[in-house]
Amino acid sequence: MTETWEVPCPAPWRRALWLSAGLGTAVTGLEAARAIHLGTPPNPWAGIGLLVALISCALLHAVSHRVTADADGVHLRSLLRRRHIPWSDISDLRIRRMHTDNWRVPETHRIMVVLRGRRKRLLPLPMCRSAAELPDFEAKLAALRALHRRHAPASAPRTDRVPVISARTAGRTWAGSLALCVLLLAGAGTALAFVPAAETEKSAWEAAVPCTAATPAAERTECLTTLRAEIERTDANQPKQRSWLYFTEGRPLERLGVSREAALDFEADDRVELTVWRRQVREVSGAGHIWREHFPGAGDVLMVAAGCVLAAGLPGARILMRLRGRRLPEDEVIPSALPFAGALAGTAGWLLPLCYLHPLDFLASPAVTAWTAGGSAASAGLFAWAWYASRIRRPDAATGAGTGTGTESGTAAAPAETSPPRESAARGDVFLSARFLEHTDYNPTGFGTHVVLGDGPPAVAPHGGPGRFAVKPLPVERLTVRNVRRPRGGDGEAVPRKWHIAEIDDAGTPVRLAAAPADLARIVAELRRHAGAPADSGV
Numbered sequence: 001m002t003e004t005w006e007v008p009c010p011a012p013w014r015r016a017l018w019l020s021a022g023l024g025t026a027v028t029g030l031e032a033a034r035a036i037h038l039g040t041p042p043n044p045w046a047g048i049g050l051l052v053a054l055i056s057c058a059l060l061h062a063v064s065h066r067v068t069a070d071a072d073g074v075h076l077r078s079l080l081r082r083r084h085i086p087w088s089d090i091s092d093l094r095i096r097r098m099h100t101d102n103w104r105v106p107e108t109h110r111i112m113v114v115l116r117g118r119r120k121r122l123l124p125l126p127m128c129r130s131a132a133e134l135p136d137f138e139a140k141l142a143a144l145r146a147l148h149r150r151h152a153p154a155s156a157p158r159t160d161r162v163p164v165i166s167a168r169t170a171g172r173t174w175a176g177s178l179a180l181c182v183l184l185l186a187g188a189g190t191a192l193a194f195v196p197a198a199e200t201e202k203s204a205w206e207a208a209v210p211c212t213a214a215t216p217a218a219e220r221t222e223c224l225t226t227l228r229a230e231i232e233r234t235d236a237n238q239p240k241q242r243s244w245l246y247f248t249e250g251r252p253l254e255r256l257g258v259s260r261e262a263a264l265d266f267e268a269d270d271r272v273e274l275t276v277w278r279r280q281v282r283e284v285s286g287a288g289h290i291w292r293e294h295f296p297g298a299g300d301v302l303m304v305a306a307g308c309v310l311a312a313g314l315p316g317a318r319i320l321m322r323l324r325g326r327r328l329p330e331d332e333v334i335p336s337a338l339p340f341a342g343a344l345a346g347t348a349g350w351l352l353p354l355c356y357l358h359p360l361d362f363l364a365s366p367a368v369t370a371w372t373a374g375g376s377a378a379s380a381g382l383f384a385w386a387w388y389a390s391r392i393r394r395p396d397a398a399t400g401a402g403t404g405t406g407t408e409s410g411t412a413a414a415p416a417e418t419s420p421p422r423e424s425a426a427r428g429d430v431f432l433s434a435r436f437l438e439h440t441d442y443n444p445t446g447f448g449t450h451v452v453l454g455d456g457p458p459a460v461a462p463h464g465g466p467g468r469f470a471v472k473p474l475p476v477e478r479l480t481v482r483n484v485r486r487p488r489g490g491d492g493e494a495v496p497r498k499w500h501i502a503e504i505d506d507a508g509t510p511v512r513l514a515a516a517p518a519d520l521a522r523i524v525a526e527l528r529r530h531a532g533a534p535a536d537s538g539v
Contacts, residue, residue: 005068005069005070005140005143005144005147025049025053026049028049028050028053057079064077064078064079065077065078065124065125066078066125067123067124067125067126069144069147070147071147071151072084072086072087073085073086073087073088073089073090073151074087074090074113074123074144076123076124078124085113085115085121087147087148087151087152087153088152088153089115089116090113090114090115090148090152091114091115091116091152092113092114092148092159093111093112093113093114093141093144093145093148093162094111094112094113094114094120094162094163094164094165094171094330094331095109095110095111095112095141095162095163095164095165095489095490096109096110096111096112096122096164096165096166097109097164097165097166097489098110098166098167099166099167108127108128108129109127109128109134109137110122110123110124110126110127110128111123111126111141111144112165126140126141141162145162161490162490163329163330163331163488163489163490164331164488164489164490165330165331165489166489166493168333168334168489168493168497169330169331169332169333169334169488169489170322170325170326170328170329170330170331170332170333170334171329171330171331171489172322174318174319174322176315177315177316177318177319177322178315178319180312180315181312181315181316181319184308184309184311184312184315185308185309185312187305187308188305188306188308188309188312189305191301191302191304191305191308192301192302192305194301195298195301195302195305195359196298198295198296198297198298198300198301199297199298199359199360201295202295202296202297202298204222205277205282205295208222208223208224208277209223209224210223210224210225210226211223211224211225221277221278221279222277222278223277224275224276224277225275225276225277226273226274226275226276227252227273227274227276228271228272228273228274229247229248229251229252229271229272229273229274230247230248230269230270230271230272231245231246231247231248231266231267231268231269231270231271231272232246232247232248232268233246233268234246234263234264234266234267234268235263236260236263236264237260237263238260239260242257243257243258243259243260243262243263244256244257244258244263245258245262245263245266245284252274252281253281256274256281256284258284258291259291262284262289262291265289265291266284266286266287266289266291267287270286270287271286271287272284272285272286272287273285273286280293281293297359298359298360299355299356299357299358299359300356301359302355302356302359303352303355303356303359305355306348306351306352306355307348307352310344310347310348310351313340313344314337314340314341314344317337317340317341317344317386318337320337320340321334321335321336321337321390322334324390324392325392328392328486329488331488331489331490332486332487332488332489333486333487333488333489333491333495333497334392334497335389335390335391335392335497335498336390336497337390339385339386339389339390340383340386340390342382342386343379343382343383343385343386346378346379346382347375347379347382350371350374350375350378350379351375351379354368354371354372354375392486393486393498393500393517394486395484395485395486395500395517396521428454428455429452429453429454429455429456429465429466429468430452430453430454431450431451431452431461431463431464431465431466432450432451432452432453432515432516432519432522432523433449433450433464433515433516433519434448434449434450434451434513434514434515434516434519434520434523435448435449435494435513435514435515436448436460436511436512436513436514437491437492437494437495437501437511437512437513437514438509438510438511438512440506440509440511441472442459442460442472442473442474442475443460443472444472447460447462448460448461448462448472449461449462449463449464450462450463450464450465451474451513451515451523452465452468452471453522453523453526456468456473457473457474457476457530458473458474458476458523458526458527458530459471459472459473459474460472460474474527475506476527476530476531477530477531478506478507479504479505479506479527479531480504480505480531481502481503481504481505481524481527481528482503482504482505482510483502483503484500484501484502484503484520484524485500485501485503486500486501487499487500487501487514488501491512491514495514496516498516498517499514499515499516499517499520500514500515500516500517500520501513501514501520502514502515502520502523502524504527
């Protein structure tokens with residue numbers, strides 16, 4: 001085995017980038033020198049050259065990465081920076097699986113080094129973007145792990161397998177969720193600060209009366225002034241854009257922003273009356289049509305604040321799930337936060353209307369008090385259900401799967417969730433939703449979606465029954481269940497978070513079977529029964 005491991009970044013157009021960067025810099029320099037010498041402002045070519053140079057330098061930095069490893073450690077080099085990480089600082093290696101928005105490259109794989117103090121750093125190379133690149137990526141990872149085993153201190157913790165960290169695993173950072181949660185809560189606090197001002201302005205508008213001749217000049221902004229005008233033309237834009245009313249000869253103003261409906265109601269040459277309050281036109285009336293400016297009151301603003309708080313609950317739930325799974329291995333999948341999203345949606349169903357209709361007093365009347373109390377009790381029940389539904393279920397040691405306990409001490413065993421089995425009345429077969437994760441002779445190209453148990457031998461079926469057509473029997477005589485565990489990042493995104501995975505030895509070939517906990521326990525017991533082993537033996 002070689003003592004040097006190197007991964008350069010292939011870029012056949014690197015020379016073109018260097019050429020464009022040089023040309024852009026030269027054009028910018030020449031134009032700047034000409035402008036200084038002649039005392040004239042530079043022409044647009046200087047800006048274009050500078051932009052080309054900056055973009056070329058940024059691309060050159062991206063394609064100049066080079067990662068090497070030798071007996072001293074890992075070396076990272078780029079156009080602007082070099083860094084050395086000794087083996088004594090690297091405790092282990094991970095695979096980081098990241099999803100992208102590009103449908104052509106749905107996910108990428110990169111190598112992550114775990115440093116002392118549990119800090120992590122992603123290596124810029126190698127990078128795997130497709131299934132065709134995966135064998136080469138795994139070969140490079142194996143070579144780097146071999147160097148790490150040889151040169152890292154013997155006291156450094158290591159794992160026999162390579163953990164895969166993804167968006168669903170316990171090792172994923174929650175800094176993004178925390179930042180989003182804080183941002184939404186800050187928005188809610190800002191909206192709350194405007195509640196008194198919004199209610200005061202709306203009340204003042206509703207209480208305003210027309211100005212009279214006796215109204216002092218200093219107070220005329222607080223009363224209503226009426227002006228006459230004639231519409232020259234209207235401009236009705238799309239619903240999300242502002243529409244306009246244009247006035248003849250630009251009097252008393254050139255144009256006024258209104259809603260699309262108002263721009264469609266009024267026509268050219270219509271004579272209208274404009275109501276002015278606090279030096280702005282607040283109402284346009286004429287020809288049977290009226291437009292009034294909408295004043296957001298305390299209910300509108302408080303509803304926005306409550307919506308921001310509820311929206312912050314979803315990233316907060318993600319953080320909570322990370323904290324509940326803090327004792328799990330980094331590559332183990334944690335439950336989804338979607339139950340909390342359902343609880344937040346149920347809370348929004350009663351809280352937002354309450355904030356809009358009764359923003360200043362949630363106990364204004366017996367009916368409002370009952371609304372508040374009933375909604376609070378319902379939300380408490382929803383969040384309790386979400387906490388229970390998102391608990392972490394561990395495979396039971398006695399049966400290998402099935403019921404599990406929560407992560408907190410003292411939590412009682414809870415009944416495991418299972419998919420409803422579909423039984424065939426003709427044969428007594430039961431179709432359980434399950435899938436093998438490897439391609440085998442009884443699961444070619446991953447066609448199986450169910451495992452059928454019943455009168456006949458266990459089999460893999462591409463359907464949920466009834467009937468055993470197109471099924472492939474399981475070779476139970478050569479299958480041995482070695483372990484049952486929770487899903488990990490390396491098992492793929494197709495495995496639901498609540499399922500468990502049985503690690504099975506297929507005549508020396510490891511295969512994985514994923515199913516709901518109770519279904520998996522039933523399948524494992526059936527495999528052991530057909531294999532002649534006790535159904536309740538430990539794993």
